[in-house]
Amino acid sequence: MTHPHSPSLVPFGPSGALVRSVVVPFDPDTSPDPLSRFGLEVPERWKTVDRSAHAPRIVAVPGEDGADRVAAALVTARPRTGYLKIVDVVGDVRAAVGAVVAQAREQGLVQVKWEGWTASPEDAAAAGFAPLRPPAVPPEDGAGPDTGYVRWLCDGAGTEPPYYRQTTHFTCGAVTALVAQAHAGTPPVEGEVLDREAELTLWRGATNFPACEPVGLGVAVRRAWPTSPVTVHLDTDLPVLLDHYPAEEQEWRALLQRTSRTEAGRIGVPVDASRLPLAGIRSAIGRREHVLLLVSLVGMQGFDVPHWVLCHGVVPGAVVIEDPWAHAVAGDTWVDAHMLPVPDASLDTMSAMSSASVDGFRGAVTIGRPQGSDTSGHLGDAHTS
Known part of the structure; x- marks a missing residue:
């Protein structure tokens, strides 16, 4: 999947008619x-x-x-x-x-x-x-x-979740979880709406100050939705997302990450130490689960910042994501970030995170359907050509 960068002619149109452009x-x-x-x-x-x-x-x-x-x-x-x-x-x-x-x-x-x-x-x-x-x-x-x-231009994109743009630079993890559960029809509290209060409340329970690392996010999701099965996928047992802090700042955040692991064991959130492959993401979505995936924005936006996105649909050759952030100064809007198809190979590269202390890792949180819920309709008919 590529984009044109030079003059070209296209000899066919969307319905087979001749179109020259x-x-x-x-x-x-x-x-x-x-x-x-x-x-x-x-x-x-x-x-x-x-x-x-x-x-x-x-x-x-x-x-x-x-x-x-x-x-x-x-x-x-x-x-x-x-x-x-x-x-x-x-x-x-x-x-x-x-x-x-x-x-x-x-x-x-x-x-x-x-x-x-x-x-x-x-x-x-x-x-x-x-x-x-x-x-x-x-x-x-x-x-x-x-x-x-x-x-x-293909089949199978699935139903459309709501789009909510994060209101801070650090609440992407909380927003992806909230959107996932709104898509599944399971708000944290009956009648609660998707808004800034919900965003900041969930972030407060997940933050590693200020980012959300995978285990802490998984623990917060399980606390907010006790009936939703949650699994953390993190193929390292070392602290993550700390490289840009000085040593003294890393130490206490690392302690909090170890505390999150202890809490995960206490409340029954599995931490899978194997790397979640792209095939595993596709399989999870096929089971009507949602995948919160940690990626770098260097490929899509040009700067290497860790960022959470929601994987919620699959089409031939690509995974459909929700990105809670858009780069407005570059003309990037919610229309880009919403129902965004990312080719498998691109998503595989984006989610291979780098760290000075860890020789590459992938972080993800899968959220299953609430136990006893009706799963019909989640991946309903897509709009196709």
């Missing part, structure tokens, strides 16, 4: 206007953020005479993922969207998303897109559109 890199500082030769104009809103980290490109569709372009779309995507995102369209909307879908098919991608800055529900539906559930908390001004759409 030109793909060129997009640089908002280019002079003259990069769309001027297409008889179109770059909207000012396309230039408001630096999207260079996500390979911005213009997909332009020629007119019948092959000269002027009748439509163009601004397209981006996180690196090492399995989708394309339409940021916006000018000209003939359906022609441009059809060309992007053709591009995605030609590259072997599994999904196309469309941010709802100017997209109408009617145009989205006509192009085969379904609306995404809006975020549980509306995006701040300029941080993302209020609406978004998705078109799957």
Whole structure:
């Protein structure tokens, strides 16, 4: 699964019809206007953020005479993922969207998303897109559109969880657990909503100050949901996520991690010392379990920061995740982070964590269906092409 970085022609469309499109890199500082030769104009809103980290490109569709372009779309995507995102369209909307879908098919991608800055529900539906559930908390001004759409180019993505963006830089672990349980229909307290109070409450029980390490997170999840089977997967018995602290700061956090292991044994949370393989993640999801997975953001965002994501669906060649964080300054929004397909090989690399004291490790927490619960409907029908 790759993304284009140079001009190309796509000789087929989403329904088998001939579609010819030109793909060129997009640089908002280019002079003259990069769309001027297409008889179109770059909207000012396309230039408001630096999207260079996500390979911005213009997909332009020629007119019948092959000269002027009748439509163009601004397209981006996180690196090492399995989708394309339409940021916006000018000209003939359906022609441009059809060309992007053709591009995605030609590259072997599994999904196309469309941010709802100017997209109408009617145009989205006509192009085969379904609306995404809006975020549980509306995006701040300029941080993302209020609406978004998705078109799957394969079967089997599963049902859509709610999207909730973490409100701090350190509560990703707590948010992934809360979203997993909301997806499973099991809030911590009957009637509790997915909000900042729930986020911070669960984080407070899981934190290793301020990050959540795998064992502490697993213990907190089991305490919050006593009927949910929980297993921690961590292929090292050494403390983790401590390298950036001075020695005196590492010592007491390491002590807390050992305490978490003791507590895990006391309340019956298994700590599996073998590495959880990608096949194991797929199998867990197939059993209607959720997998909280520790990854590095260096592949998708360009900086090596440990981060928790939720694995909740599988499609051919990729795992569908929820990422509770989006890099708004790079044009990355909740539309990117929600229902995000990551190829197996990419996810395998992202979740191979490095540490000065540990020669590589993988951390994960699997959460099973609550004992005695009805598991029907969790992986319901997906929106497909």
